[in-house]
Amino acid sequence: MVNLGVTLGRLELRNPVLVASGTFGYVREMAGFVHLNRLGGVIPKTVTFRSRAGNPTPRTAETASGLLNAIGLDNDGIGHFIEHHLPYLRSIGTAVIANIAGEDPGQFVEMAGMLAGEPGLAAVELNISCPNVSHGLDLGIDATSVGKLVREVRAACPLPLIAKLTPNVTDIVPIAAAAAEAGADAVSLINTVKGMAVNWRRRRPILANDIGGLSGPAIKPIALRMVWEVSRALPGFPIIGIGGIASAVDALEFLVAGASAIQVGTATFYQPTAAEDLLDSLIERLAAEGIDDIASIVGSLRSNKLPH
Template sequence: MDIDLKVRLGRLDFRNPVLVASGTFGYAREMADLVDFQQLGGIVPKTVTSASRPGNLPPRTVETPSGLLNAIGLDNDGIDHFLEHHLPYLTSLPTAIIGNVAGKTEDDFVELAQKMGQAKGMAGVELNLSCPNVSGGTDFATDPAITKRIVDRCRAVCPHPLIAKLTPNIANIVPIAKAAADGGADAVSLANTFLGMAVDWRRQKPVLGNITGGLSGPAIKPLVLRIVWQVAKANILPIIAVGGIATLDDVMEFLVTGASAIQIGTANFYDPTASVRIVDGLPAAVASLGAGSVREIVGTLKRQA
C-alpha cells in the first residue's frame, strides 16, 4: 500500500510533514554531507534580523537533564547578507525553504517581511514573534493585539505564506493563535522554547552569560503536546509542532494530537540524520493506523474511555 505523505497547511505544501527547525540546522550548507535534503519536507534556516547581530555573551548553551538551554541571541549577519549569500544556495535545494525573521520592533518585522516577500523561491516565511533570548523578544507573542497587528502588517507587504511562531511562556496560547489567524497567518508554529536558567551554586553565578535562556529538547515535549492539543481543539489554524521531537513515535504523537507538520530542532545537534530516519519510518507508522495518508491521522486523538 502506497502511503501519501504530502501535507497542506493553508497555502503551504510539503512533500512530507518532517521539517527542520530554525537555529538548529544552520543555513543547510553545514548539513550537506549528512542529510539528503530531498527527503525533508522543508528547511527553516537560522533566524535573520534587519541588521547583523553579534549575539549574547558566552557561555551561550548548557545541557540540562533531557534538554538544552540556549541563549544564542540571534547571532546572524542580517537580512541583506542572507538574501545575497545564503538564499541562492537554499533555494537551489530540492525541498521547501521557509525563511525565518525576527524584529526588534513592529516596523522591523514589516521591513523584514517585505524583503523576504520580494525574494523568489521561498515556500513561506516564519515570523519569530517569540524568541526568549533577546530583550523584549517574547513581548510580541504575549499580547493578542500586538500579534494580530504585526501579522496583519506583514501580510500586507509579503505575498508568501506566513507562519507565526508563538511563545509557550504565557498562561493561555489560544487567544494568541486566534490573533495570528485574524492577522492573516497561514499556520502557527507551536512553540518556541521555554524560558529557564541554570545556576552554578559553587560559584554562586548563573551559567549562561545572558542569565536566562530557552529550554528545548525532550524535556519540553509533554508541555508542547498540551499546547498543540489546546490550539487544535480550538480549530484555529494548521499547526506545525516543534519541541522535543526526536523519534518517529514523537512525530506520530504530535500528528494524532492535531499538528499537520512538525519541526525537528535540538535533535539535529546530536543526531543530524534523525529527520531522514523518521521520514523513512513514517509510511509504516501511518499504515499501522489503517490510514493511507498522513492527512487522515491528523487530529485523530481519542478521549480516554
C-alpha cells in the same frame, strides 16, 4: 504507498517533516549529512534586520532531558541572507521557509517586504517568541500585538505566513486565534521555554545571559498540551508542532494531537540525520498501521473526559 503530502493554508509540503530554525544553521552546513530534497522543508536560522553578534558565552548548557540556549540570534542580517544564502537555498530541492525576527513591528514588515519578491521561498516564519534577546517576547505575549503584526506583515508580503509562538504565556489559545484571524497560514507551537541552569559552587548562573530557552524532550509534554489546546479551539487551522521531537512516535503524537506538520530541532545536535531518519521511520510506521494518507490521523486524538 503512503500519501505524506500536507497543506498548511497556502503552503503545500511533500511531507510533514521540517527542521527547526536555529538548529540547522543556514542549511548548507547539513548537506553532507542529510538528503535535503527528501525533507518536507527547511527553516534556516533566524535572520534579523541588521547583523547580530549574539550573546556572550557560555551560550548553551545541557540539562536533564534538554538543552538551554541563549544564543541571542547570532546572524549575518537580512541583506547578507538574501545575497549569500538564498542562492544556495534555491538549489536544494525542497521548500525553504525563511525565519525572521524584528526589534519592532516595522522591522518585521520591512524584512518581509524584502523577501516578498525573492524567488525560491515557500513561506516566511515570524519569530515573535525568542526568549533570550532584549524585548524578544514583548510582541508574542499579547494577542492584540500578535494580530496587528501578522496583519501588517501579510499586507507587505504575499508569501504564506507562519507565526512561531512562545509558550511563556498563561493561555496560548487567544494568541493563536489572533494570528489566525489576522491572516496567518499556520502557527508553530512551541518555541523554547524560559529556564536557567545554576552552578551552585560559584553562586552564578551557567549561562552568561543568566536565562535561556529550554528545548528538547523536557518540553515535549508542554508542546503537546498547547498543540492540543489550539487544535480544539481552532479546528482545521494548521499547526506545526515543535518540542522534543526525535522519533516517528514523537511525530505521530503531535499529529494526532492536532499538528499537520512537525519540526525536528534539538535532536539534530546529537544526531545530524535525525530528521531524515524520522521520515523513514514514519513511513514504515504508517504503512504497518495500514494508514495510506497521513492527513487522516491529524487531530484524531479524543479526550478521556468526553464520550468516545
